[in-house]
Amino acid sequence: MICENLSILSWRSQRLGGLFFQSFFTNADVNQAVESARKAYQTWRKIPAPTRAEYIFRVGELLLQHKEELAQFISREMGKPLTEARGDIQEGIDCAFYSAGEGRRLFGQTTPSEMPNKFAMTVRTPIGVCALITPWNFPIAIPCWKAMPALVCGNTVILKPAEETPACATKLVEIFALSGLPDGVFNLVHGVGEEVGKALVEHPDVNLVSFTGSSETGSQVGEICGRTHKRVCLEMGGKNAQIVMEDADLELALDGAIWGAFGTTGQRCTATSRLILHHDIKAKFTKMLCDRTSKLRLGAGYNVDTEIAAIINQRQLERVCKYMDIARAEGANILIGGEIAAEGNLKDGYFFKPTILDNVTPQMRVAREEIFGPVVALMEVKSFEDAIAIINDTNYGLSSSIYTRDINKAFVAMRDIEAGITYINGPTIGAEVHLPFGGVKQTGNGHREAGSAAIDTFTEWKTVYVDFSGSLQRAQIDNRE
Numbered sequence: 001m002i003c004e005n006l007s008i009l010s011w012r013s014q015r016l017g018g019l020f021f022q023s024f025f026t027n028a029d030v031n032q033a034v035e036s037a038r039k040a041y042q043t044w045r046k047i048p049a050p051t052r053a054e055y056i057f058r059v060g061e062l063l064l065q066h067k068e069e070l071a072q073f074i075s076r077e078m079g080k081p082l083t084e085a086r087g088d089i090q091e092g093i094d095c096a097f098y099s100a101g102e103g104r105r106l107f108g109q110t111t112p113s114e115m116p117n118k119f120a121m122t123v124r125t126p127i128g129v130c131a132l133i134t135p136w137n138f139p140i141a142i143p144c145w146k147a148m149p150a151l152v153c154g155n156t157v158i159l160k161p162a163e164e165t166p167a168c169a170t171k172l173v174e175i176f177a178l179s180g181l182p183d184g185v186f187n188l189v190h191g192v193g194e195e196v197g198k199a200l201v202e203h204p205d206v207n208l209v210s211f212t213g214s215s216e217t218g219s220q221v222g223e224i225c226g227r228t229h230k231r232v233c234l235e236m237g238g239k240n241a242q243i244v245m246e247d248a249d250l251e252l253a254l255d256g257a258i259w260g261a262f263g264t265t266g267q268r269c270t271a272t273s274r275l276i277l278h279h280d281i282k283a284k285f286t287k288m289l290c291d292r293t294s295k296l297r298l299g300a301g302y303n304v305d306t307e308i309a310a311i312i313n314q315r316q317l318e319r320v321c322k323y324m325d326i327a328r329a330e331g332a333n334i335l336i337g338g339e340i341a342a343e344g345n346l347k348d349g350y351f352f353k354p355t356i357l358d359n360v361t362p363q364m365r366v367a368r369e370e371i372f373g374p375v376v377a378l379m380e381v382k383s384f385e386d387a388i389a390i391i392n393d394t395n396y397g398l399s400s401s402i403y404t405r406d407i408n409k410a411f412v413a414m415r416d417i418e419a420g421i422t423y424i425n426g427p428t429i430g431a432e433v434h435l436p437f438g439g440v441k442q443t444g445n446g447h448r449e450a451g452s453a454a455i456d457t458f459t460e461w462k463t464v465y466v467d468f469s470g471s472l473q474r475a476q477i478d479n480r481e
């Protein structure tokens with residue numbers, strides 16, 4: 001993280017001055033935030049959904065207006081390159097316009113009743129107060145993915161952003177405030193996850209928790225929500241792989257691998273951390289990959305020519321270094337990278353050289369555990385069937401990709417890969433907001449974000465029977481056998 005010119009501490013020590021918003025920092029403040037969200041919920045849920053959606057549409061317009069300023073902010077606080085920071089905000093904008101459209105849908109069902117003069121239907125109702133616990137890697141997009149559909153559906157929200165990116169979250173909430181959202185509809189609490197985040201998850205008046213982050217924390221959140229009967233949506237990362245078959249367009253596959261493995265410095269839950277290469281192209285593709293990787297430019301995210309930016313913090317850098325020791329001990333070869341980058345100004349930040357590990361086998365920890373850094377493991381296969389077996393040999397199931405020109409293999413892969421997302425001839429990253437986002441196995445707990453699936457996450461079904469037989473009713477009941 002590079003955060004010159006940002007006095008993060010001052011964000012933490014002051015309340016937002018906005019008319020409708022407050023930010024909260026202690027457990028006592030969590031209670032206040034929940035109370036505020038609970039109170040606002042009683043009014044917000046009754047505002048027609050198309051009107052609620054108009055606020056979110058305005059947030060989209062405001063994000064567009066403030067895009068460049070926000071991108072600078074993300075880049076300086078979180079560290080990602082400016083072009084990627086713009087993408088982060090664009091996801092928020094896309095999500096705003098998409099979610100706003102849902103305000104005029106929120107479709108229910110009608111179905112014939114068993115009885116005469118009776119009408120049967122379902123309507124969607126909001127859930128209540130939603131706690132949104134978010135990570136640092138997409139400091140604008142992920143809060144938007146959660147908050148926008150939640151609000152359109154009639155819920156009120158409390159955002160607990162990562163402690164690494166409090167300023168981005170505060171900026172985002174200021175933008176929501178500018179849209180004119182009523183008091184208490186959107187609340188922000190800063191603070192350490194184990195205290196403030198946990199207090200939110202445990203709070204009896206929170207009805208839903210939507211969490212994105214590590215498997216360890218996600219499991220704890222899930223346990224508490226299970227015990228307290230809260231709805232919980234968990235998104236906990238992946239060990240995503242890209243397969244490159246012998247008939248693939250290698251230049252295209254190379255673009256995908258570079259972007260998938262090293263985009264956002266590998267700090268994406270969808271990052272390509274395994275490359276499954278067919279024996280026939282392995283040597284050639286590995287050389288192409290090493291050549292291109294060695295030319296990637298490391299630097300501060302806000303420098304326009306930077307391709308690989310810093311890792312978020314010292315702890316994460318140490319974690320990546322630790323995995324290099326593990327890789328060596330397990331017998332993997334480090335073909336390129338494998339160490340901290342300290343040339344010139346790079347020594348002032350948490351830079352790690354983009355790394356390619358070779359001779360990785362399925363049982364190695366570097367093939368099984370989420371590293372969350374610029375590291376990709378190469379695994380060789382001799383057949384398509386082996387490639388599918390290896391891609392599925394993981395506890396996670398978020399994103400996946402295959403490069404092939406064989407339409408039959410592409411369709412089999414689409415059917416047989418155990419993941420929430422499969423790309424054919426595209427990298428494992430780059431989700432679009434109008435399609436469901438999430439994974440199978442230990443990546444999540446069956447919920448999806450984005451797309452119309454987000455509406456399922458943030459609403460309850462109510463079944464309504466309307467009897468319109470009036471004075472005829474008694475006679476009908478009497479005639480029933």
Ligand SMILES: NC(=O)C1=CN([C@@H]2O[C@H](COP(=O)(O)OP(=O)(O)OC[C@H]3O[C@@H](n4cnc5c(N)ncnc54)[C@H](OP(=O)(O)O)[C@@H]3O)[C@@H](O)[C@H]2O)C=CC1
Binds near residue numbers: 134191195201212215
């Ligand atoms: N799936 C994904 O997109 C992401 C996955 N990760 C994975 O997680 C690893 C560690 O990253 P880290 O940032 O520590 O991830 P965490 O899972 O710890 O943090 C994610 C969010 O949860 C909060 N939190 C932490 N502990 C609790 C708790 N007990 N109750 C409620 N909320 C809590 C954090 O707050 P605070 O920041 O204050 O600790 C943050 O807002 C990474 O190496 C990577 O493997 C990380 C980020 C995103």
Ligand SMILES: O=C(O)CCC(=O)C(=O)O
Binds near residue numbers: 137138142267270
């Ligand atoms: O690149 C993508 O597909 C989205 C990544 C993302 O949302 C994440 O890493 O949390």
